[in-house]
Amino acid sequence: MDLSALTVESTRTAVAERVLNPVALAEEFYKKIEADDPQIGAYLTLCKDRAMKKAAAVQAAADKGDALPPLAGVPVAIKDVMTIAGVQATAGSKILKGWIAPYTATVVQRLEDAGAIVLGKTNCDEFAMGSSNENSGYFPVHNPRDLSRVPGGSSGGSAAAVAANLCVAALGSDTGGSIRQPAAFCGVVGLLPTYGRVSRYGLIAFASSLDHIGPITKTVKDAAILLRYIAGRDKCDSTSADVPVTDYEAEIGKPAKGLRLGVPKEYFGEGLDTEVSTAVETAIQKLAQAGCEIVPISLPHTEYAVPTYYIIATAEASANLARFDGVRYGHRSSSAHTLSEMYRRSRDEGFGAEVKRRIMLGTYALSAGYYDAYYRKAQQVRTLLTRDFENAFQQVDAIVTPTTPTPAFKLGEKVDDPVSMYLADIYTVTADLVGVPGISVPCGISKEGLPIGLQILGGHFDEATVLRIAHVYEHETGTGR
Amino acid sequence: MATSTALPKEVRAKYEPVIGLEVHVQLLTASKIFCGCANRFGDPPNTNVCPVCLGLPGALPVLNRQAVEFAVLASKALGCRINETSIFARKNYFYPDLPKGYQISQYDKPLAEFGHIELHGTNAGKGAGTTKRNIGITRVHLEEDAGKSIHDGFADSASSTYLDLNRCGTPLIEIVSEPDMRSPDEAYEYLTKLKEIILFTGVSDCNMEEGSLRCDANVSVRPVGQKEFGTKAEVKNVNSFRFIREALEYEIERQIELIESGDKVVQETRLYNANEGKTYGMRSKERAHDYRYFPEPDLLPLVVDAAWQKQIEATMPELPDARRQRFVRDFGITAYDAEVLTASKSFADQFEEAAKAAKNPKRVANLVQSELQGRLKAKGLTIEQSPISMKGVAFSADLVESGAISSKMLKELYDLSFERNKDFPLIYEQEGSPKQSTDTGALERIIDELIAANPKQVEQYKAGKKTIVGFFVGQVMKASKGQANPSVVNELLTKKLES
Numbered sequence: 011m012d013l014s015a016l017t018v019e020s021t022r023t024a025v026a027e028r029v030l031n032p033v034a035l036a037e038e039f040y041k042k043i044e045a046d047d048p049q050i051g052a053y054l055t056l057c058k059d060r061a062m063k064k065a066a067a068v069q070a071a072a073d074k075g076d077a078l079p080p081l082a083g084v085p086v087a088i089k090d091v092m093t094i095a096g097v098q099a100t101a102g103s104k105i106l107k108g109w110i111a112p113y114t115a116t117v118v119q120r121l122e123d124a125g126a127i128v129l130g131k132t133n134c135d136e137f138a139m140g141s142s143n144e145n146s147g148y149f150p151v152h153n154p155r156d157l158s159r160v161p162g163g164s165s166g167g168s169a170a171a172v173a174a175n176l177c178v179a180a181l182g183s184d185t186g187g188s189i190r191q192p193a194a195f196c197g198v199v200g201l202l203p204t205y206g207r208v209s210r211y212g213l214i215a216f217a218s219s220l221d222h223i224g225p226i227t228k229t230v231k232d233a234a235i236l237l238r239y240i241a242g243r244d245k246c247d248s249t250s251a252d253v254p255v256t257d258y259e260a261e262i263g264k265p266a267k268g269l270r271l272g273v274p275k276e277y278f279g280e281g282l283d284t285e286v287s288t289a290v291e292t293a294i295q296k297l298a299q300a301g302c303e304i305v306p307i308s309l310p311h312t313e314y315a316v317p318t319y320y321i322i323a324t325a326e327a328s329a330n331l332a333r334f335d336g337v338r339y340g341h342r343s344s345s346a347h348t349l350s351e352m353y354r355r356s357r358d359e360g361f362g363a364e365v366k367r368r369i370m371l372g373t374y375a376l377s378a379g380y381y382d383a384y385y386r387k388a389q390q391v392r393t394l395l396t397r398d399f400e401n402a403f404q405q406v407d408a409i410v411t412p413t414t415p416t417p418a419f420k421l422g423e424k425v426d427d428p429v430s431m432y433l434a435d436i437y438t439v440t441a442d443l444v445g446v447p448g449i450s451v452p453c454g455i456s457k458e459g460l461p462i463g464l465q466i467l468g469g470h471f472d473e474a475t476v477l478r479i480a481h482v483y484e485h486e487t488g489t490g491r
Numbered sequence: 492m493a494t495s496t497a498l499p500k501e502v503r504a505k506y507e508p509v510i511g512l513e514v515h516v517q518l519l520t521a522s523k524i525f526c527g528c529a530n531r532f533g534d535p536p537n538t539n540v541c542p543v544c545l546g547l548p549g550a551l552p553v554l555n556r557q558a559v560e561f562a563v564l565a566s567k568a569l570g571c572r573i574n575e576t577s578i579f580a581r582k583n584y585f586y587p588d589l590p591k592g593y594q595i596s597q598y599d600k601p602l603a604e605f606g607h608i609e610l611h612g613t614n615a616g617k618g619a620g621t622t623k624r625n626i627g628i629t630r631v632h633l634e635e636d637a638g639k640s641i642h643d644g645f646a647d648s649a650s651s652t653y654l655d656l657n658r659c660g661t662p663l664i665e666i667v668s669e670p671d672m673r674s675p676d677e678a679y680e681y682l683t684k685l686k687e688i689i690l691f692t693g694v695s696d697c698n699m700e701e702g703s704l705r706c707d708a709n710v711s712v713r714p715v716g717q718k719e720f721g722t723k724a725e726v727k728n729v730n731s732f733r734f735i736r737e738a739l740e741y742e743i744e745r746q747i748e749l750i751e752s753g754d755k756v757v758q759e760t761r762l763y764n765a766n767e768g769k770t771y772g773m774r775s776k777e778r779a780h781d782y783r784y785f786p787e788p789d790l791l792p793l794v795v796d797a798a799w800q801k802q803i804e805a806t807m808p809e810l811p812d813a814r815r816q817r818f819v820r821d822f823g824i825t826a827y828d829a830e831v832l833t834a835s836k837s838f839a840d841q842f843e844e845a846a847k848a849a850k851n852p853k854r855v856a857n858l859v860q861s862e863l864q865g866r867l868k869a870k871g872l873t874i875e876q877s878p879i880s881m882k883g884v885a886f887s888a889d890l891v892e893s894g895a896i897s898s899k900m901l902k903e904l905y906d907l908s909f910e911r912n913k914d915f916p917l918i919y920e921q922e923g924s925p926k927q928s929t930d931t932g933a934l935e936r937i938i939d940e941l942i943a944a945n946p947k948q949v950e951q952y953k954a955g956k957k958t959i960v961g962f963f964v965g966q967v968m969k970a971s972k973g974q975a976n977p978s979v980v981n982e983l984l985t986k987k988l989e990s
Contacts, residue, residue: 093549101548113542115549214548219788247551248790326788329581332592333546337654353585376583376783385785 011038013175018084018232021178022125025083028072032065032083036127039085043129043176051151052161052171054090055098056130061085065127081239082125087177089168090131091138092223093212094118101214102134102164104147105334105341105360115212116247117181117223117240124239129177132167136362137331138183138216140164141191141434144425145364152421155197155461159418162192162434168226169196179227179236183213185220186319187413187438190450193226194413194463197452199480200226201233202438204471205445206251208237209244215330217323218249220442230451230481234258237473253471261474266482267301269475272406276312277437283416289454289462290412296486297410297479305406309398312440314391316432319439321375321388327365328372334360367428392443399444403469408479411437413450413463437465447473451480453487498744502751506712508743509720510678511670514685515663516695517636517703518561523660524635525552525595530662532701536641536655544660546590551789554579558633558662561694562602563795563803565664566631568692568810569685571606576794577632579787584780588638588654596634596665598784602793603631608668608684609812610677626681627669633793636661658702670709670720675739682706682732687811691836699730706732710739711756712746721746722756726770729763738763742770814839822846822856831874832859838875845885854888855881862902866909879908883915890919897927899973927976934980937970938963938987952988960984 024030040058047053068083088094091101093111100106118128135145143151143166151166153159154174161170165182169192172180182189184202193200201224208223215221225236238259243252273294278287298304336342336356343355361369375384402409415436424431441448446467453464464483468476523530526543542550563573580598606628638656645653666685672678686697686704697704706729711721726742729735741763746756761770795803809817815829818839824832833839842859846852859874863884867877879887887904890896896904908918919925941963942949952959960981967980 091549099548106548109548111549112547113550210549211551212549215789217788246553248553249551249788325785328783329583329593329785332583332585333548333590335585335587335592337587338545338590339547349587373783376785378781378783381783381785 011035013038013042016175016178017229018081018179018227018235019229021084022081025068025072026078030083032068032072032127033062035083036061036065036085036129039129039177046174047176049152049157050154050170050174050176051149052132052167052174052176053087053130054100054102054133054146054148054167057094057097057128058130060097061127061129064122068125068127079123079125081121081235084126085129085178086121086126087129087132087168087171087180088118089134089165089180089182091134091183091214091216092118092131092181093214094128094131097131099131099214100147101138102136102146102148103334103360103362103365105357106339107147107341109339111212113212116209116244118212120240121181121236132165132171132180134167135164135188136365137214137327138164138185138188138221139327139364139368141187141431142419142421142424143167143192144421145362147362150421153196153418156418156459158420159460160195160421162195162414162418164188164192165200165226166192166195169193169198169200172196172198172226172228179225179232181223181236181240182226183216184222184224184438184442185216185323186442187435189222189224189226190413190438190448190463190465191435193450194452194461194465195418197455197461198226198228199230199233199452200224200450201237201473201477202441202448203237203241203473204251204447205442206249207241207253207447207471207473209240209242209247209250211244211246215326217326218330219326220319220323222442230449230477230484231259231262233449234262234477234481237477251471256474258474258477262477262481264478265301266297266479268303269301269408269479270303270305270406271297271479272305272307272402272409274307274309274312274402274409274411276309277411281415281433281436282412285456286412286414286416286462289456290410290464293453293464293483293487294410297483300482300486302479307402307406307409309395309402309409309440311391311394311398315395315440315443316436318388318391318395319435319443320371320432321384322392322443324368324372325375325385325388326372328369328376331361331365331369336360364428395440396444399440399446399467399469407468407475409467410479411465411467413437413465417456417458417460417462441467446470447476449476449480451483453483498747503744503747505714506743506747506750507715507717508673508675508739509670509711509713509723510672510675510739511709512668512672512678512681513707513709514666514668514682515705516565516666516689516697518558518565518662518664518694519696520555520557520561520662522555522557524555524558524633524662525660528660530660531657532703534657536653536657539657540659544590545656546592546659552595552787554790554793555662559602559793559795560803560806561662561692562631562633562664563800564692564807565666565689565694566603566606567800567804567807568688569603569606569608569628569631569666571603571628571631573603573795573800574600575796576600576792577602578792579633579790580784581787583783586637586640587652588640588656588659590638590656590659594635594637595787595790596784597632600792601630601632602664602795604629606631608681608688610680610684612680624677626671626677629667629669631664631666634663634665635659636663670711675736675743678708678739679732679736682735686732691808691811693808693836699732705730706735708735708739710742710746712743712750721750722758724756724758724770725760726763727760730765734763734765737765737768738770741768745770808836811839818843818856821852823853824856824860828856828860828864831864832856834874838881841881845881849885849888850892851888854892855885858884858888858901862905866905870909878912879905879915883908886916886919894976894978895926897968897973897975897977899968900925900927903973925974927974931979931983934967934971934975934983935987937967938980938983941966941970942987949988960988963988
């Protein structure tokens with residue numbers, strides 16, 4: 011079976027039409043994972059028994075002639091920052107090694123209610139902190155397009171699993187670009203929904219006001235399909251919005267003619283790789299040919315986005331990660347004799363270097379005497395960034411930019427230079443800070459054969475327009491399936 | 492007082508104490524503040540827990556509407572202004588019974604502000620109430636309680652601490668006063684009043700033994716007349732109002748002695764040891780806290796708009812002070828008795844219900860005052876422990892009112908009630924539902940005999956000394972063993988003596 015040909019759309023149709031047997035399909039995927047994943051490292055945990063049972067249940071329903079749920083039998087992968095009852099959840103950290111979650115994240119529950127089959131939990135940077143997946147507490151992920159390169163991060167395992175056909179689609183999480191950047195690096199589609207569009211219940215928090223869950227897929231249509239089933243108000247997440255869920259699949263069929271696309275000059279300056287620049291500009295021309303109006307715009311506070319992000323994200327992380335204290339679950343140091351030793355040693359042994367760096371940065375930013383200069387100032391800049399976008403969306407329907415300044419870099423290339431690593435998120439962090447939706451779609455291949463991503467950002471809760479433009483672009487270029 | 496210092500009065504008089512109190516009150520909601528777990532004291536350890544209150548990775552808080560309503564009700568009862576928008580914040584510190592490593596509380600935008608409690612100086616004894624004073628309430632905010640660390644009671648308690656996380660997520664309000672109190676007595680009265688008000692609202696049982704009301708005190712001293720506050724100490728770990736008064740007493744004298752001997756008061760947290768009646772400074776390591784408050788990103792700002800406030804306020808019961816004034820007005824009782832009758836909401840309700848059902852409500856109040864109080868005092872009982880319920884008092888009041896029993900009979904039946912620890916109606920029944928005699932034939936015979944036997948008194952009566960009739964009434968009652976109806980006796984006597 012050619013698993014690379016399978017999309018969410020084609021799989022669910024084939025299962026619904028009794029052409030594909032979900033049990034056999036899941037078996038095929040596990041075979042491929044067994045064969046290919048040792049080179050890639052996309053999965054941290056496989057839940058085969060559980061998946062096979064679920065697949066058998068779908069098959070039984072199909073055999074009985076029952077109507078099947080909308081995602082029946084579609085094999086998916088879940089980034090290991092989301093919980094599934096009875097399955098280990100590590101968030102890519104050693105501190106949670108062996109922790110079996112007693113409850114299931116809302117997004118996973120919704121996918122499973124829709125009939126999807128979870129194959130396993132994917133690798134990621136520890137607590138979603140990183141842009142290369144090299145911060146995984148277990149092992150790095152290799153980019154399926156070039157094994158010497160990083161898949162991006164922090165949802166590198168999910169992006170790699172989709173790109174390497176180790177699942178049909180996956181869920182990732184995006185706090186500063188962690189869905190879109192690895193999607194761009196791996197040549198797949200990554201969707202960041204509006205903040206509040208998708209429940210965070212069961213998402214192991216990195217930075218609560220910035221964390222988003224979204225799909226990583228092979229096609230824009232697949233992203234639209236998955237979003238429909240994971241989106242919507244959840245009474246377990248107070249920050250999930252009570253905004254009706256659109257039928258995104260229907261929306262993307264509409265033409266893009268007449269839509270105004272803003273091109274922010276701040277996203278095409280210093281540090282942007284010429285190949286990426288050329289690919290993105292070509293993509294914008296394609297969209298113009300499809301009838302979009304191209305409008306030069308300015309997002310004047312863009313240069314402050316990365317520092318603002320690293321203050322707010324680390325401040326929230328410093329509190330979110332306080333619960334990993336060795337008291338009730340996760341790693342507890344065996345060499346501690348006092349309570350404070352237990353805290354310090356458990357955390358020292360359990361957390362990796364980047365996580366510790368961020369906890370310290372965030373703790374500092376919130377400290378007495380520094381709060382106003384850092385945290386409060388960052389919140390003020392966040393408001394200015396939001397205003398930039400509000401102003402922009404007065405003039406345009408969507409904004410198009412590169413997803414990343416460069417294509418995938420080599421493993422080890424940036425591990426000793428955190429600031430240069432942080433700058434890999436320069437085009438993606440702002441959408442998280444502002445809470446608007448965005449997507450990365452493949453828009454070309456570099457001379458070295460590396461995928462390049464086009465980012466499309468939309469107004470709050472306007473995923474439909476973002477998906478629609480991405481879908482039109484995909485069709486114009488024939489990159490969709 | 493447990494204080495051992497003997498500060499000369501004139502030295503003490505040179506200083507004015509300044510006291511502010513922080514009171515934590517658990518709210519009696521059905522479920523916890525941020526999850527659906529039962530909010531119940533005394534269940535087996537770690538049974539009322541879920542991913543949210545255990546702070547498991549990925550779990551998120553969802554605010555309990557009833558907790559908000561209770562907090563608003565309490566805030567309004569304390570005269571506070573509700574902030575239409577308040578913000579939850581994370582208070583960060585590591586402790587084993589705080590599973591998230593932070594407490595969800597409120598910081599710079601609390602639920603309510605600018606309240607007050609009116610003190611009447613009642614603590615100065617009976618007859619007080621002339622020195623009305625308002626103690627300001629700075630703020631009331633909502634937060635979650637932490638779990639409990641259990642340091643003893645296990646075989647390996649010397650080396651291990653056990654955790655009971657049932658209490659995690661119990662809704663709390665923290666009520667912070669202004670530094671307006673000037674004596675331990677005032678602090679005591681403030682707490683008594685605060686507890687009474689909260690009890691009346693019904694949002695908490697304010698049980699200090701079970702920890703549903705907890706209090707920390709900030710105290711400093713300054714030379715009388717000085718405007719600036721002195722350096723304060725925070726006194727914690729005090730688990731009764733009496734101990735708070737004692738701890739403050741001790742702390743004030745300690746601070747005065749320090750200043751008098753040329754030392755300085757250090758700003759610190761001090762723990763009270765009730766056995767010794769002393770406070771002790773905590774080690775510096777334990778007090779070096781920077782809580783790094785910041786807005787809780789998992790919760791939206793709490794909005795309690797005017798309409799919701801109005802809806803909540805509509806459920807406000809009559810508060811103790813207002814009720815007391817009404818009792819004085821309606822039942823013609825003294826302010827002191829009104830205070831006693833409103834010791835708790837449930838008791839005041841019982842009293843009022845009984846009084847209203849009785850033929851003469853005032854008589855019920857009078858009986859409580861004249862017959863019940865003395866007997867309770869003699870037995871060292873509170874009015875809530877009285878063998879005679881308010882219904883019993885009302886029942887007895889009706890018997891007297893209808894003339895079925897005399898007040899002398901009532902006194903005897905009350906005595907029996909207290910002796911046998913049984914309510915009045917039961918004793919009355921057990922005693923065969925005695926009725927004072929109105930059998931005029933028998934009475935007439937007694938009176939005739941008395942008149943014949945006491946010619947001197949009859950003469951005095953006829954000479955105009957009408958008060959002598961009292962002598963005859965007494966004799967008739969004696970002869971009838973108290974069963975005679977005094978008004979009937981009076982009538983018959985007058986008739987016979989006049990003839």
